[in-house]
Amino acid sequence: MSKVTFDYSKAAPFIGAHEVDFMKKQVMDARELLVSKTGAGNDFLGWIDLPVDYDKEEFDRIKKAAAKIQSDSEVLLVIGIGGSYLGARAAIEFLRHSFYNSVSKEIRKTPEIYFVGNSISSTYIRHLIDVIGDRDFSINMISKSGTTTEPAIAFRVFKEMMEKKYGKKEAAGRIYATTDRAKGSLKGLATEEGYESFVVPDDVGGRFSVLTAVGLLPIAVSGADIDKLMEGAADGRKKALEAEYEDNDALKYAAVRNILHRKGKSVEILANYEPSVHYVSEWWKQLYGESEGKDQKGIFPASVDLTTDLHSMGQFIQDGSRIMFETVINVETSREEITINEEPVDLDGLNYLAGKSVDFVNKSAMNGTILAHTDGQVPNLMIDVPEVNEFYLGQLFYFFEFACGVSGYLLGVNPFNQPGVESYKKNMFALLGKPGYEAQREELLKRL
């Protein structure tokens, strides 16, 4: 059966086969730290076994809640930020219709889904209120800590809107809280108000939580098959845990990106040729950025959507500072085919493509770009996804997560914390006048 695979053959001009062999010991040591749960951050390794060891009773409740939302709501609001929204958004945009929210209900069949609480914009919130209008809606409020400011503000606004529309009691039946088992304001609120609650396990950090209720509830509401997603992840897990180094794509990816990093490549650009992959890249950026960017170390994770960005960032990638390597997510089989037709008069000069598919053109652009970038001294790595479905997405999620844990240990950091994220929060709280931040407030005001 085909599967998600990693291919670094196009990077041959930059990496000798012996270099990958020489990394074996280091990679296997890093892998051992991860799977024996003896490395830094080992309180947060619940994601390793999640695809096979998850709460089945909760999984059924997720499906039931999704069915209820599908039957009583035209709109679902997913409130969350970072790991509490990117996985769900990545999956829905990858798996469902490119114009999910705008396509007719007959085609979509499931509620419109909007993400909010991932910025602090009153304009965005106001415009979303306009979009909901008088329609029936539900809310999935997601926050592991239950205390994150951005989603908390959005939740206040939409909770009030919902309670005005339905009254407190019915509103409570339309709000689903995904949060810690016991701690945090959201948990307290959910218990107090009687919201149906789902758990983010203690040992699964936000950026590794897509296969918990955090990702699964919104994904299920969109009509995607969460059983298949978990099956794919379980398959990816088996491969990552059991395959020998020589046949282990996740370990190879960790090895190769660290080899390139040690040769001075400090930026990894994740490139795609399908707009539906855009949010997979956003999810990946958080996964690698928060896991590796610390102690003044790390590969900066960037992304481009191609061929779109070849007309904006293409110049820099081809010819600017030689600091990057590129990893292409290649969806091998396009979901749809459009054939370019012949025209009697070849005014636009495209008749040479008559009879060819748009995807053929896309793949030719991809292959041409890979060679051009390689000639421009940008090493190229490739992740092949056979086709768009839940199973392969599950494999892809797990592949990236496992490789990330190994890669972080290879780099010599704790891949499972994010201490740097707190700095802006402290300043923001001080400037907002949050109780307890009085001293910092004075200091900061002097500097503004």
Ligand SMILES: O=P(O)(O)OC[C@H]1O[C@H](O)[C@H](O)[C@@H](O)[C@@H]1O
């Ligand atoms: O789920 P939450 O606790 O609200 O956290 C949401 C996100 O914000 C934090 O600041 C962290 O940096 C992220 O790792 C996390 O995914």
